[in-house]
Amino acid sequence: MKTKMQDEVVYGLEDVCINTTKLTQVDGIKGRLYYLGYPIEDIIKNNYSFEEVAYLFLHGRFPRAKQLKEFKDELSSERELDIRLKAILILTPQKGNLMALLQGMIAQLAMYDPEIADRSTEAKRRKALRIIARMPTAVTFFHRVRSNLDPVAPKHELSHAGNMLYMLTGKTPAKAEEDVFEKALILHMDHECNASTFASRIVASTEADIYSSVIAAIGALSGPLHGGANERVLRMLREVRHQYGDDPSKYIEDCIKDKKKIMGFGHRVYKTTDPRATILRKLAKKLIKTEEQLKELKFAENFADTVLKKLQESGKTTIYPNVDFFSGVVYEMLNLPLDFFTPTFAIARVVGWIAHYFEQTSDNRIYRPRLKYIGPKLR
């Protein structure tokens, strides 16, 4: 086996198992997703909160009432930023990219953390909560500053999801908005071993600290082939609607004919519907408050259905809308700024990265693959 593998190059590591996991199971054939054995549909249907599902990932089980209260209190008490970090955010160029902002901020958090060198599980867990709690504060603070608005301090009694919307707008969000946003975060919390989680695991395998692991994952997520997709879906939908009005058929036909990638469709693992997309599509309906939002959603749904129909008509392999397609639509309906889409993905997925960090370091072997040399011979 080993000799065979050394000769062979496994591009993209497709279908290579790099480790075992007890966290998330993706069944790409049946289109199913399970968090620690719980079907994602059940988690959403039973109205679990962000904090409950985060606890599930960090502790392997849902919390009891008392545990949940403690966890929520601890998480929410870690939201505020050091005043010098705020000064740094104010000095940071306002036109800069939010994913770079998150990378830089988390590196700064590492510089400030008095427990940085403490390798105990308890200290690692506290560092994890600091990261999860402060990410929404950092991006919303920066956004308020760049928008010439007063920053909004976190409100302890609000949920993780509700508080993020509150810090963004200065208003306590409506129940439906908070609920859909929270569920969107939960749907993005983990997805086995995509590039960002893989990056988190590789950094973890060197026994680097949890901050470095999360920073690397954010870098991977920032790539247009990974987390950047939901933002690009929205840009595409806006542009197509602007150019073609209510009927996207012509655009889609041209894409299929010219083999041009349609944003938000297809997935390396799912060969059928992406269960997250199915759920988000339903959730989006709860957000309709205006005629324009209704139209927007109808357009997006029609776009998704037309892609499927046209692909079937043309005899091409059917590819399905993925999570990015409908998360883009939902975030737009929630009035998130366009460049918040990918950071919001990060703010949800960080729970998964951290769970994988713990899993990787609990039984570790450093990743050290090979590259097959095909360069110049001895010079």
Added chain:
Amino acid sequence: MKTKMQDEVVYGLEDVCINTTKLTQVDGIKGRLYYLGYPIEDIIKNNYSFEEVAYLFLHGRFPRAKQLKEFKDELSSERELDIRLKAILILTPQKGNLMALLQGMIAQLAMYDPEIADRSTEAKRRKALRIIARMPTAVTFFHRVRSNLDPVAPKHELSHAGNMLYMLTGKTPAKAEEDVFEKALILHMDHECNASTFASRIVASTEADIYSSVIAAIGALSGPLHGGANERVLRMLREVRHQYGDDPSKYIEDCIKDKKKIMGFGHRVYKTTDPRATILRKLAKKLIKTEEQLKELKFAENFADTVLKKLQESGKTTIYPNVDFFSGVVYEMLNLPLDFFTPTFAIARVVGWIAHYFEQTSDNRIYRPRLKYIGPKLR
């Protein structure tokens, strides 16, 4: 093959080829290292400069005189930091970790880069030079501030290596020091696909920008199992010498008996001597200026030789000193602060990370391996 691999878990991806490369070849059996076909011994013997070898990695060939002059000029003109970045460095906690500092600084550089969204090869190359040029400035500036010393502005006419020592101490380094330091940087410039380069490639594969790729690699390098080793070698040598005087035999015997890891020995790929260690051992002699330095070096050499001897006597597998063992010794003789050892590794290796970034993105497939699920059944 694929079905077989899906069932099997390849821990640490040992011996798995994840791609091809035209950059660096490591022959672990013969103990040889080649940069683009050139044996590392020849590169050192022929006194190539940091800039020349960096050019080799970025352009695939050594520069002609005119190309070298232009490259040096461009690189050295990119050394200075924006005044607001300096303000951020001053606001950053002085006790913070330098690897986190580098991650945060490079994220900030991304925020400031007007070409951040430009995906042309030329723009990517300019961004690469900005990163390579500014890393030494950031760490030395921060070090001067935390030491209550005035920062030293970069000096255009000095080489990359010489200028870093100059910004650290405020004095133009002696020829021997600059020369040995430069060669140490060159020896660390690339090493095929260890965890940091792998992290750089994974982030690159999402089409994230070059900054994110380098930041992830720095995170991986910060881990004690990877780049942190040279610093730990020095701590070990200091402690053993403090406890046992000039004879490390007792310490080494105990380590072998108790199966305790000896820092700076053994390598996943090299099954024989690490050619970089051999070269650094020789180079270290050039740095002897005081009786104490002579003693230090003798102690380190004696330590290395005793490990080999004791392992052979005990019938255990022989493991050899790796690059970290003698780079630790060399950096100590150059009076680098102990927490500069790993950042200095990063300042050299960044050239390799960037070369791999270019190679990965030139013919890309996103890395998306699998994790084998062994968690709870359906709940």
